[in-house]
Amino acid sequence: KMVPLHTACLLLSLAPLLVLGVPPIWTQPEQVHLSYPGAPGSMAVTWTTFNETESKVEYGLLGGRLFEMIAKGGATLFVDSGKEKRKMYIHRVTLTDLKPAATYVYHCGSDEGWSEVFSFTALNDSTSFSPRFALYGDMGNENPQSLARLQKETQLGMYDAILHIGKPACHSLFQDNARIGDEFMRQIQSIAAYVPYMTCPGNHESTYNFSNYRNRFTMPGQTESLWYSWNLGSAHIISLSTEVYFYLDFGQELIFKQYEWLMKDLEEANKPENRAVRPWILTMGHRPMYCSDDDQDDCTQFDSYVRLGRSDTEPPAPGLEDLFYRYGVDVELWAHEHTYERLWPVYGDKVYNGSKEQPYVNPKAPVHIITGSAGCREKTDRFNPNPKEWSAFRSMDYGYTRMQVVNATHLYLEQVSDDQYGKVIDSIWVEKEKHGFSAWF
Numbered sequence: 430k431m432v433p434l435h436t437a438c439l440l441l442s443l444a445p446l447l448v449l450g451v452p453p454i455w456t457q458p459e460q461v462h463l464s465y466p467g468a469p470g471s472m473a474v475t476w477t478t479f480n481e482t483e484s485k486v487e488y489g490l491l492g493g494r495l496f497e498m499i500a501k502g503g504a505t506l507f508v509d510s511g512k513e514k515r516k517m518y519i520h521r522v523t524l525t526d527l528k529p530a531a532t533y534v535y536h537c538g539s540d541e542g543w544s545e546v547f548s549f550t551a552l553n554d555s556t557s558f559s560p561r562f563a564l565y566g567d568m569g570n571e572n573p574q575s576l577a578r579l580q581k582e583t584q585l586g587m588y589d590a591i592l593h594i595g596k597p598a599c600h601s602l603f604q605d606n607a608r609i610g611d612e613f614m615r616q617i618q619s620i621a622a623y624v625p626y627m628t629c630p631g632n633h634e635s636t637y638n639f640s641n642y643r644n645r646f647t648m649p650g651q652t653e654s655l656w657y658s659w660n661l662g663s664a665h666i667i668s669l670s671t672e673v674y675f676y677l678d679f680g681q682e683l684i685f686k687q688y689e690w691l692m693k694d695l696e697e698a699n700k701p702e703n704r705a706v707r708p709w710i711l712t713m714g715h716r717p718m719y720c721s722d723d724d725q726d727d728c729t730q731f732d733s734y735v736r737l738g739r740s741d742t743e744p745p746a747p748g749l750e751d752l753f754y755r756y757g758v759d760v761e762l763w764a765h766e767h768t769y770e771r772l773w774p775v776y777g778d779k780v781y782n783g784s785k786e787q788p789y790v791n792p793k794a795p796v797h798i799i800t801g802s803a804g805c806r807e808k809t810d811r812f813n814p815n816p817k818e819w820s821a822f823r824s825m826d827y828g829y830t831r832m833q834v835v836n837a838t839h840l841y842l843e844q845v846s847d848d849q850y851g852k853v854i855d856s857i858w859v860e861k862e863k864h865g866f867s868a869w870f
Contacts, residue, residue: 469529522537660707699865716735759859760795
């Protein structure tokens with residue numbers, strides 16, 4: 430006997446629910462990503478479900494018994510501030526006592542639904558380790574041009590960590606009642622579930638006081654991922670929020686809070702015993718101090734807020750250039766501009782090369798790199814045809830940067846053009862016999 434059409438349609442629509450053993454989607458983990466919580470031998474696993482469930486990670490050494498270890502954590506309810514007040518549960522579990530440089534296989538979730546199986550290599554905690562990074566900002570859901578190449582390279586084991594220098598999703602995590610945020614987090618899972626994905630906030634995360642950014646990511650420290658620092662190999666890496674200079678509605682005191690924190694962190698990193706084992710100090714922040722783009726952004730102004738601070742606050746807010754110079758920051762990584770730009774060593778708007786022949790050998794000022802062209806719906810930016818003398822190399826190609834902190838004296842950077850099928854279009858070695866403020870003289 431024929432089944433009436435409307436009954437057949439109803440049965441078809443129910444078909445997914447009739448398949449035994451498939452968990453309902455709202456208890457299924459998604460948006461899985463890793464981050465380094467700061468303590469040696471640890472890794473944080475973060476994921477999302479849309480119903481409340483347990484938070485468990487089952488894991489084991491590659492080649493050993495699958496999932497022989499279990500770690501438990503907890504979930505926090507995040508209610509997006511959009512009209513729909515969408516709810517999601519952000520789960521966090523920290524794995525501890527990991528063997529340095531050992532590879533682990535894991536999945537996360539609960540008996541109501543598990544993620545697919547991923548793997549990661551625990552970070553090597555030796556100060557003589559030479560970590561490799563991919564760096565970029567401004568990669569979005571639409572036109573994420575560099576994503577496929579980054580996915581493959583990450584899964585090939587080419588990187589120990591990813592530095593996403595602001596503006597995840599490129600448009601905003603909050604858009605469409607935070608569905609854009611969900612989509613972006615699903616998109617980066619193919620990278621971020623395999624290596625620590627370390628972030629800093631960008632301008633598009635500002636809506637609802639950065640709530641989507643603060644809730645979705647799990648960075649070290651107690652500042653809701655807004656600013657923090659961590660160590661890897663011979664580098665001390667500082668992530669900061671340039672956005673405190675631009676969104677004063679959320680509290681001018683944040684500029685001063687961050688500045689005080691930065692000063693303490695840099696003081697600690699510069700103690701002779703600390704700088705001896707981790708001589709490289711690297712910073713990452715979204716909006717650059719300098720750039721030669723033709724778009725009237727803060728970095729195109731001589732007196733940019735990030736560089737020199739704001740005189741219109743009470744008291745006046747200090748900028749970051751003098752602070753970073755005083756504490757001998759070696760390399761400053763930026764994004765925001767949808768271009769790649771490498772600067773000669775620069776301070777106070779002037780070039781301080783190591784020498785004419787070897788500008789990056791014992792440079793007399795910090796080295797700035799702007800890498801914001803990973804791929805975005807806003808396309809790449811245009812350059813000012815007459816850049817200042819500190820601009821060394823510029824490219825409007827889509828792409829991203831690779832960095833390796835090789836040892837205490839050598840650091841390598843190269844720019845990959847995705848438009849040119851992965852060709853390396855720029856590279857430098859920064860070589861320093863000495864680090865810290867005295868290295869400038």
